[in-house]
Amino acid sequence: MMRQIAAQPLTPEAFAPYGDVLDTSGDPDRLINQGLCGRYHDRARLDFGADGRAGISLFKAEPRALPYQLDMVERHPDGSQAFIPMSLTSFLVIVAPDNGGLPGTPQAFLTKPGQAINLHRGTWHGVLTPLDAPGLFVVIDRIGSSPNLQEHWFETPYVVLGPELA
Secondary structure, three states, rough: OOOEEEEEEHHHHHHOOOOOEEEOOOOOOEEOOOOOEEOOOOOOOOOOOOOOEEEEEEEEOOOOOOOEEEEEEOOOOOOOOEEEEEOOOOOEEEOOEOOOOOEOOOOOOOOOOOEEEOOOOOOEEOOEEEEOHHHHOEEEEEEOOOOOOOOOOOEEEEEEEOOOOO
């Protein structure tokens, strides 16, 4: 029997234990370029450890659909990881609190078009899950020589439901 999780809208307050929501809500912090560009300044806490550096990669992920079966989460103990969509589409974000080195009960969030996330170092999370094509993302994360991936496979998978199915 699968356990169910209802996806909820992504908000900075609900996501705060896991990372940062990146968007252009509210007024910009300052105007630049002769007042023609709003700068939303320093929106993510990037953290790459002592032996790593920031890297920018491009990911192309296959779109998924809700309901979505969650059988594995992962985390990166040595660095934060930001996912920035390259199109105005939504994606599913799954995170879980740490429970003594294992993931606790997952939570699921649906982004609005124009939102991105930055996962804090060591945050348990699902894989990149776009809901629409093309599934292109800029990913800013740690580049280093030491391993930076831990996976956990659930004995009993979860099913993530969209708000209309919950």
